[in-house]
Amino acid sequence: MTKAKTTPNFPFYQSFGDEEAVFEAAWRNRLPLLIKGPTGVGKTRFVAHMAEQLKLPLYTVACHDDLTAADLVGRHLIGNGSTVWCDGPLTRAVREGGICYLDEVVEARKDTTVVLHPLADDRRLLPIDRTGELLTAPHSFMLVVSYNPGYQNLLKGMKPSTRQRFVSLRFGFPDAAREEKILQRETACPPDLARRLVSIAGALRQLKDQDLEEVASTRLLVYAALLMKDGMDPLTACRSTMVESLTDDPEVAEALMEIISATFGR
Numbered sequence: 001m002t003k004a005k006t007t008p009n010f011p012f013y014q015s016f017g018d019e020e021a022v023f024e025a026a027w028r029n030r031l032p033l034l035i036k037g038p039t040g041v042g043k044t045r046f047v048a049h050m051a052e053q054l055k056l057p058l059y060t061v062a063c064h065d066d067l068t069a070a071d072l073v074g075r076h077l078i079g080n081g082s083t084v085w086c087d088g089p090l091t092r093a094v095r096e097g098g099i100c101y102l103d104e105v106v107e108a109r110k111d112t113t114v115v116l117h118p119l120a121d122d123r124r125l126l127p128i129d130r131t132g133e134l135l136t137a138p139h140s141f142m143l144v145v146s147y148n149p150g151y152q153n154l155l156k157g158m159k160p161s162t163r164q165r166f167v168s169l170r171f172g173f174p175d176a177a178r179e180e181k182i183l184q185r186e187t188a189c190p191p192d193l194a195r196r197l198v199s200i201a202g203a204l205r206q207l208k209d210q211d212l213e214e215v216a217s218t219r220l221l222v223y224a225a226l227l228m229k230d231g232m233d234p235l236t237a238c239r240s241t242m243v244e245s246l247t248d249d250p251e252v253a254e255a256l257m258e259i260i261s262a263t264f265g266r
Helices: 021-026 042-055 069-073 090-095 110-119 176-187 191-205 218-230 234-246 250-263
Strands: 033-036 057-062 074-079 082-087 099-103 125-128 133-136 142-147 167-170
Touching: 021 033, 021 042, 021 167, 033 042, 042 057, 042 099, 042 142, 057 090, 069 074, 069 110, 069 167, 069 191, 074 191, 082 090, 082 110, 090 099, 090 125, 090 133, 110 125, 110 142, 176 191, 176 218, 191 218, 191 234, 234 250
Parallel strands: 033 142, 033 167, 057 099, 099 142
Antiparallel strands: 074 082, 125 133
16 A cells, blocks of 8 residues: 555555554454554544545544434434434444444443444444344445543443454554654645654653643644744744643643753754
8 A cells, every 4th residue: 555645635644554454454354443542643544544545435423421322323303394314424334335433432422332332243233223224234334443542541441342342553653753754744844843843742752641641742743833834933833732732730831841942942
């Protein structure tokens, strides 16, 4: 597979290993896939990239505490004096033989994930109780879920019995050289600016679990580079994108700004 495309509808993705081969092999063998990794490292971009590679429709669901099974499967809607069934994104993906991607799946209610079990094993079935249908997923359908292990706790963890239904990939922060290439490709920023921003991210990531619960993601570096490219002062851009996004503590914020100031020579 090619590592990047430049056509307008093709999402740019910089591969780091054999993740593309694992994804395609899982899809080819009708296996569900679990992607785990911190915020902003490209999990969602990767899924969009692979959907384009495989020429499959993609339905993405951002999971949250109030997500219900009906939000995924569908519900009856009343309009113009009649009741009409409306498929949810999971059902549409099954009917069309596409990819259903559940982002941060551990945020969904526990009863919601139960509907995934028949699709995540060799049955590949989706029962729709309200219509009496029992859909068999076509060969091209794929279930993909993701979560951030750093957010996991006893109340919002994924059960081992559920995790063992999936082929799994682990995503981490890119190495410096790859992250610099991503920044240059995403923002057209100069190489020196990409190097400085990646250097800052490396320093901030050393503070994980000490002063910061989360650290600067590649996404935040892209935001900073875009603001600077638009003419914003580097310190203002970094404060707005990285510092204030990572902490509410004024003292920690000032300590982070000292790191950033040192990098930009002020």
